[in-house]
Amino acid sequence: MNMDPRNMVTPPLANGAYDVERIRRDFPILARRVHGKPLVYLDNAASAQKPRAVIDRVTQVYEQEYANVHRGVHYLSERATILYEEAREKVRAFLNAASHKEIIFTRNATEAINLVAASYGRRFLQPGDEIVISELEHHANIVPWQMLRDELGLILRIAPISDHGEFLLEAFTSLLGPRTKLVAISHMSNALGTVLPVRDIVLAAHHVGAKVLLDACQAVTHLPVDVRALDCDFLVFSGHKLYGPSGIGVLYGREQLLAAMPPYMTGGEMIKRVTFETTTFAGLPNRFEAGTPAIAQAIGLGAAIDYVSEIGLEAIAAHERDILNYATQRLAAIPGLRFFGTAPGKASVVSFTLDYAHPHDIATIVDRAGVAVRAGHHCAQPLMDRLGVHATTRASIGMYNTRADIDALVEGLSQVTELFTG
Numbered sequence: 001m002n003m004d005p006r007n008m009v010t011p012p013l014a015n016g017a018y019d020v021e022r023i024r025r026d027f028p029i030l031a032r033r034v035h036g037k038p039l040v041y042l043d044n045a046a047s048a049q050k051p052r053a054v055i056d057r058v059t060q061v062y063e064q065e066y067a068n069v070h071r072g073v074h075y076l077s078e079r080a081t082i083l084y085e086e087a088r089e090k091v092r093a094f095l096n097a098a099s100h101k102e103i104i105f106t107r108n109a110t111e112a113i114n115l116v117a118a119s120y121g122r123r124f125l126q127p128g129d130e131i132v133i134s135e136l137e138h139h140a141n142i143v144p145w146q147m148l149r150d151e152l153g154l155i156l157r158i159a160p161i162s163d164h165g166e167f168l169l170e171a172f173t174s175l176l177g178p179r180t181k182l183v184a185i186s187h188m189s190n191a192l193g194t195v196l197p198v199r200d201i202v203l204a205a206h207h208v209g210a211k212v213l214l215d216a217c218q219a220v221t222h223l224p225v226d227v228r229a230l231d232c233d234f235l236v237f238s239g240h241k242l243y244g245p246s247g248i249g250v251l252y253g254r255e256q257l258l259a260a261m262p263p264y265m266t267g268g269e270m271i272k273r274v275t276f277e278t279t280t281f282a283g284l285p286n287r288f289e290a291g292t293p294a295i296a297q298a299i300g301l302g303a304a305i306d307y308v309s310e311i312g313l314e315a316i317a318a319h320e321r322d323i324l325n326y327a328t329q330r331l332a333a334i335p336g337l338r339f340f341g342t343a344p345g346k347a348s349v350v351s352f353t354l355d356y357a358h359p360h361d362i363a364t365i366v367d368r369a370g371v372a373v374r375a376g377h378h379c380a381q382p383l384m385d386r387l388g389v390h391a392t393t394r395a396s397i398g399m400y401n402t403r404a405d406i407d408a409l410v411e412g413l414s415q416v417t418e419l420f421t422g
């Protein structure tokens, strides 16, 4: 295969209109049927589908360009190394980071948060120091801090949300003080769609001298994220939600912080010199990438970034907003339906319950109609506790969803209603 997958990106229409049908044709899986019905994929917050440009890029790596990176002097190793580092550059530009040294490839966002907790946390936090998270965090941004709290004798403070799922900035600010050393907060809630006022959060945290980690796992697919404009200290995301491969994630860290942090994992590729007596470590970013990395996945993530950037996150966000508004309006008409997460400015997620059916039953029944949604606690059990539910059904919207997808969901839900109340 010798075509350049970047040439296959669907360009936006010349008049600026968003051609969702052309975008859909870039995603081969959307043409398949499920249970005999056309697939309606509304589980994008869990993981997004992949465009042909990403699939072909990964295939091309394995067919033509694959070898281990940073090790060989042979042609393929050098080629793979160039491509891998080009992917890092694409991530750098995507996040507007100052240097490629600030971009660490990890397996996923979860590993990136664990890296910061284990490396930054153990080196720089002291007993009695405080970490602030919020009530709407994903478990990936709760459990690592709990573990660190228990290990080091830290205090974990929880910033509250309103009943509508809004982040309460004033209440958050009142939790900050001289002992606050780290704020680890979601940029956008996976379970509710709330977009947090992260610039204000960073300003308030920096005012008391705390560092800020943003969990941008959901945000990067729906809004432009600029780490320099946000002035955050760390930021994490996963490639698979950004239409890229699974098995690749990103940690952005301010260079001076990463440079002062000890390695997280040790072994090959992260060293400068090893003797049996001692080891000196490589510089950034290699120091945090022990072992053979996810080579094809990183290159695939680069292709995903090209794809999304070509269409434009603003254009994607505007399209998704239309679908979200339509979904909200149509679902609101269903008797017994209750929304969770109605914060102004929320994005791309509709979480709801039906009075008469369990979320798992709802998801199973609509699946028979070809509609993929997620049901459960969405890896946010403390949030479910806060909202007083065990689970919700969640439809999450991606760049290729249409109003017809929402109609199919509503049709599936009418079957639920019929079954449980008919």
Ligand code: C6P
Pocket (backbone or CB within 6 Å): 045, 046, 047, 108, 109, 110, 111, 138, 140, 141, 186, 188, 189, 190, 191, 215, 217, 218, 238, 374, 378, 379
């Ligand atoms: N949320 C969802 O269905 P990983 O698993 O490491 O790629 O991503 C973890 C993660 C961290 N933060 C947020 C805000 C997330 O949404 C997720 C993943 C998926 O909502 C799978 S649980």
